[in-house]
Amino acid sequence: MEPPRGVWASLWSFLRFLPFFIGLLLLGTIKGIILCPLICLIISIGNSAVILGLWPVHCVWTYYCIARAKLLGPVLKLSLSICIAVVLILWPLVGIVGSILAGAGYGFFAPLSATFEAVGEGKTGEFLNCIIDGTWSTVQGSFTVVNDFIDVCFHSYFSVMDDLCFQEPPNGKPYEIRLLHIPGGLLAGLLGIIIDMPVVTLVSLYKSPYMLFKGWHRLLHDLIGREGPFLDTICVPFAGLAILLWPLAVIGAVLGSMVSSVFLGAYAAVVTYQESSIWLGLCYIISSLSIYDEYSNDIIDMPEGSCFPRLQYRKKEPPLRTSSCATSFSRPDSFRNPPSRTSSLRNSIIELNPFELLENLFVECKKHGELLVAEGVIRPEDIEDAKSSVGCSRVVSIGLPAYCILQALQRSAKANCEGLLLSDNVTEVTATNRPKGSFFDWFFNPLLILKEQIKAENLSEAEENYLCKLVLLSSHPDRLKILNLTPPDTEQRRAELDAFARRLQGITKTMSRYPTYRRRLGNVVPFLSDELAKKNGEIQSVNGSRTARSINNFVRMLSQKSFGSRTGHQEAARYQAKLIAGNGSEIA
Numbered sequence: 321m322e323p324p325r326g327v328w329a330s331l332w333s334f335l336r337f338l339p340f341f342i343g344l345l346l347l348g349t350i351k352g353i354i355l356c357p358l359i360c361l362i363i364s365i366g367n368s369a370v371i372l373g374l375w376p377v378h379c380v381w382t383y384y385c386i387a388r389a390k391l392l393g394p395v396l397k398l399s400l401s402i403c404i405a406v407v408l409i410l411w412p413l414v415g416i417v418g419s420i421l422a423g424a425g426y427g428f429f430a431p432l433s434a435t436f437e438a439v440g441e442g443k444t445g446e447f448l449n450c451i452i453d454g455t456w457s458t459v460q461g462s463f464t465v466v467n468d469f470i471d472v473c474f475h476s477y478f479s480v481m482d483d484l485c486f487q488e489p490p491n492g493k494p495y496e497i498r499l500l501h502i503p504g505g506l507l508a509g510l511l512g513i514i515i516d517m518p519v520v521t522l523v524s525l526y527k528s529p530y531m532l533f534k535g536w537h538r539l540l541h542d543l544i545g546r547e548g549p550f551l552d553t554i555c556v557p558f559a560g561l562a563i564l565l566w567p568l569a570v571i572g573a574v575l576g577s578m579v580s581s582v583f584l585g586a587y588a589a590v591v592t593y594q595e596s597s598i599w600l601g602l603c604y605i606i607s608s609l610s611i612y613d614e615y616s617n618d619i620i621d622m623p624e625g626s627c628f629p630r631l632q633y634r635k636k637e638p639p640l641r642t643s644s645c646a647t648s649f650s651r652p653d654s655f656r657n658p659p660s661r662t663s664s665l666r667n668s669i670i671e672l673n674p675f676e677l678l679e680n681l682f683v684e685c686k687k688h689g690e691l692l693v694a695e696g697v698i699r700p701e702d703i704e705d706a707k708s709s710v711g712c713s714r715v716v717s718i719g720l721p722a723y724c725i726l727q728a729l730q731r732s733a734k735a736n737c738e739g740l741l742l743s744d745n746v747t748e749v750t751a752t753n754r755p756k757g758s759f760f761d762w763f764f765n766p767l768l769i770l771k772e773q774i775k776a777e778n779l780s781e782a783e784e785n786y787l788c789k790l791v792l793l794s795s796h797p798d799r800l801k802i803l804n805l806t807p808p809d810t811e812q813r814r815a816e817l818d819a820f821a822r823r824l825q826g827i828t829k830t831m832s833r834y835p836t837y838r839r840r841l842g843n844v845v846p847f848l849s850d851e852l853a854k855k856n857g858e859i860q861s862v863n864g865s866r867t868a869r870s871i872n873n874f875v876r877m878l879s880q881k882s883f884g885s886r887t888g889h890q891e892a893a894r895y896q897a898k899l900i901a902g903n904g905s906e907i908a
Contacts, residue, residue: 340439344450345564348435351454352428359427359462360420366466367419370473371412378477379408385485393496419469426465430458468835476833501593508601509589515605516585517578520612524577531620532570539563577612584608591633604633674755675836682840684724684743686847692720693851697792697803700852706845714795716848717841722821722828723792729767729824730784733775740767766827774820782806783817790821 386392386400434454439446489495539562562569585605592601610628617624692698698715706716732741732748739750754764779787786805793799808814831837 344435344439345432347450348432348454351431351435355431355455355458356424356427359430359458360423362459362462363423363426363465364416364420366463367423367469368416370466370470371415371419374473375408375412378411378473381478381481382408385481388485389487391484391487391489391494393494395499396495396497399497399502422465423462426462427458430454430461434458464839467839471838472833472835475838476835479829479833498593498596501596504598505589505593505601508592508598508605509586511602512585512588512605512608513582514585516608516612517581519609520581520584521574521578523609523613523616524574527616527620527622528570528574530622531573532567534620535566535570536563539566577616581612584612595633595635597635600633600635603631607631607633674760677749677755678836678840680742681721681724682844684727685720685841685844687743688724688727689716689720689844689848690851692723692792693848694855697789698848698852703845703849703852706841707849715793716845717832717838718825718828719792719794720844721831721841722824723788725767725828726788726791726824729771729774730779732771736775740764740771763827763831766823770820770823770827777816783808783813787817787820790817791824794821794825 382404383401386397386404389397392400431454434457435450438449438453585608587608588601588604591604592598595601606628607630610626610630613626613628614624616622617626689698698720702715728740728742731743731745732739735741735745737748739748739754741748749764754760782805786807789800789803789805793803808817832841
């Protein structure tokens with residue numbers, strides 16, 4: 321939709337839209353107020369029951385895994401046992417309070433946002449949808465939140481603790497803690513909290529009016545000119561809501577700065593311990609104020625520089641700047657020459673959604689899983705283990721998604737793509753359209769490196785097949801031998817492929833610990849079970865038809881041997897009934 325041209329046209333468009341926006345805001349607010357208590361009750365009760373029910377198990381199993389951990393030395397185990405007690409004691413209180421706040425926020429804002437989405441472009445029946453949307457879907461979403469929380473507290477927790485318990489030290493030497501440097505680190509961390517928290521709070525309060533009025537100026541300017549977030553009609557309600565809620569965003573930024581200052585100052589203990597120097601820890605405390613000041617200036621587009629000195633707090637790293645009140649580290653080009661708001665919005669529209677990519681992964685799991693079930697590579701016991709709530713089959717939960725990711729890596733390497741090519745051979749996930757955020761980078765960047773390494777190896781077709789089956793069945797090496805695969809010619813080549821498989825399985829195992837993974841995997845397992853049932857049904861039908869043909873042939877032969885006599889026909893009939901009753905088990 322093209323924005324209106326001219327001041328009067330823009331003003332008339334704004335005045336004409338304002339009543340609709342206020343009406344939708346009131347309707348969404350009413351729905352949020354009605355649903356908020358119910359949603360808060362569902363999430364808080366569900367999560368609290370999980371927290372309190374599993375808390376004794378978490379306490380016992382945590383100490384058990386720390387005691388058996390081969391990665392940790394004895395002194396570090398003792399220190400962790402003391403520190404983890406505080407976390408375990410506070411966990412029920414923090415978890416229950418967080419569940420109440422999360423339930424209240426989700427119960428209010430989910431119906432509100434769904435009300436605005438109901439009148440977007442391409443929607444039909446807007447009047448009815450803006451009343452209904454966000455009601456039952458929010459209730460269903462609250463149960464989904466509880467379900468995902470159960471997955472985190474049960475499956476993800478035990479997966480992480482199993483790695484801690486059974487993982488071998490990388491160099492055969494466990495991690496240990498230096499007791500002599502702990503007092504200095506604790507002193508530096510305490511001083512960091514005492515100094516950074518009040519100073520960062522004052523700096524954030526000082527900059528909050530600037531952030532408030534500059535944000536309002538930018539949003540109102542975009543609203544009148546239909547630019548930036550107001551360019552597309554579907555984004556107008558949310559951008560208009562941002563104008564009203566912008567003071568809350570500023571307050572949230574100040575509170576977030578206060579909370580983050582605790583961790584920012586406490587990191588001085590880490591610097592002191594790593595560098596074995598209290599002086600460098602004190603230098604970090606002063607430098608952390610400069611880091612926060614410069615970062616906040618970049619966020620709200622204030623002039624560069626900071627009045628706090630930037631000191632060197634690492635022995636092996638040169639300081640970014642040494643003099644006070646000097647220019648801060650140079651901003652990236654994106655800060656110096658920011659793109660137009662129109663172009664930045666266009667880029668954000670084509671940005672891929674991480675949940676869509678995850679959904680695409682499990683669509684691929686269904687497609688490849690169907691073929692693997694038909695080939696007999698995925699067995700009934702794998703699917704039954706995946707259905708179990710106690711244990712989960714590594715073949716289905718880890719091996720199959722890793723197999724699908726490997727297919728994408730091989731497809732991208734053969735197409736000589738810069739990023740990752742999806743199964744439609746059209747969509748490519750690159751650095752420009754990938755989901756933003758460091759969370760996605762944890763998986764995207766290692767996969768790109770792995771793709772380039774696979775491309776450099778120039779694998780043959782037999783080696784690709786071997787690698788695919790190795791990724792799928794690495795937890796069952798005996799089943800790899802049954803498949804009669806052609807292994808690589810040399811031991812070095814085999815070791816390289818084993819390393820690829822381990823890394824890919826490690827990435828997939830890390831992905832499996834996040835909440836939505838198991839819920840989406842739960843949709844794949846019944847599909848594979850149905851495919852297995854179809855396969856078994858076809859085999860039984862084929863065996864049944866063969867049995868019927870054998871019976872008819874034997875009856876015909878017996879009748880012919882009795883020369884068509886009545887006795888021969890009666891004997892044949894009796895034997896036929898006997899075979900049918902025994903399901904043909906007596907036929908060789």
